[in-house]
Amino acid sequence: MKKPLLLLVLTMFLTRTWANDAADSLVRLQAAMQQVQDSIDNSLNYSTGKVKPDGGQVQLDIPTGFKYLNKQQSIYVLTKLWNNPESATQGVIGMIFPEKGGPFVDSSYAFVVTYEEIGYVKDEDAGKIDYDQLLKSARNCGRNRRLIRTLTVHYRTSA
Numbered sequence: 001m002k003k004p005l006l007l008l009v010l011t012m013f014l015t016r017t018w019a020n021d022a023a024d025s026l027v028r029l030q031a032a033m034q035q036v037q038d039s040i041d042n043s044l045n046y047s048t049g050k051v052k053p054d055g056g057q058v059q060l061d062i063p064t065g066f067k068y069l070n071k072q073q074s075i076y077v078l079t080k081l082w083n084n085p086e087s088a089t090q091g092v093i094g095m096i097f098p099e100k101g102g103p104f105v106d107s108s109y110a111f112v113v114t115y116e117e118i119g120y121v122k123d124e125d126a127g128k129i130d131y132d133q134l135l136k137s138a139r140n141c142g143r144n145r146r147l148i149r150t151l152t153v154h155y156r157t158s159a
Contacts, residue, residue, distance in 0.1 A: 037104045040081070044073055044102070053093040057115055062096060069095045074112070077103045091116055 046067035051060045054071045062068045069077065074095040078084045081103050091114040101108035121129070 041102055041104065044069060044077075046097070051094070053113070053115070055093065055115075057117070058093070060094075060113070065099050066096050067099055068113075069097065077110075078112070090114075 046069055048062050048064075048067055051062055051068045052058075053060065060068065071093050074092055075089045077095065078089050078092065079086055092112060093115045094113045096111040096113060097103075098108060101110065103110075
């Protein structure tokens with residue numbers, strides 16, 4: 001009778017000790033992760049107000065309540081912290097976060113700012129464009145896409 005009771009007490013003691021070690025390990029792991037996150041957050045340099053991203057092609061006016069992260073740091077956040085592929089960073093010139101947000105903040109969000117050198121119209125050429133015709137063409141393009149989708153759905157359901 002003594003041996004089973006002693007074995008039961010010893011098992012309970014070891015289980016309690018192991019459980020405390022696991023809980024302590026979890027607390028230590030969470031503290032270490034928080035320390036790494038804080039270190040990364042402190043190393044990020046945000047800008048506010050008027051910002052001219054790398055390359056100088058554009059100027060952004062970051063509104064009150066938001067902050068801008070430059071190209072290199074944005075690529076780091078996107079690829080190293082958020083595990084996006086390098087190909088997803090093509091054309092990225094920065095990111096905009098809410099003032100109290102950041103890469104590790106739960107329920108936060110970010111705008112990824114990209115730039116492509118397409119669609120530039122010189123001032124002297126802008127006066128030559130028939131904007132009514134351009135709008136009409138864009139509307140027809142949308143109607144044609146809807147018509148094609150409708151015909152495709154009808155064809156698939158009829159076949």
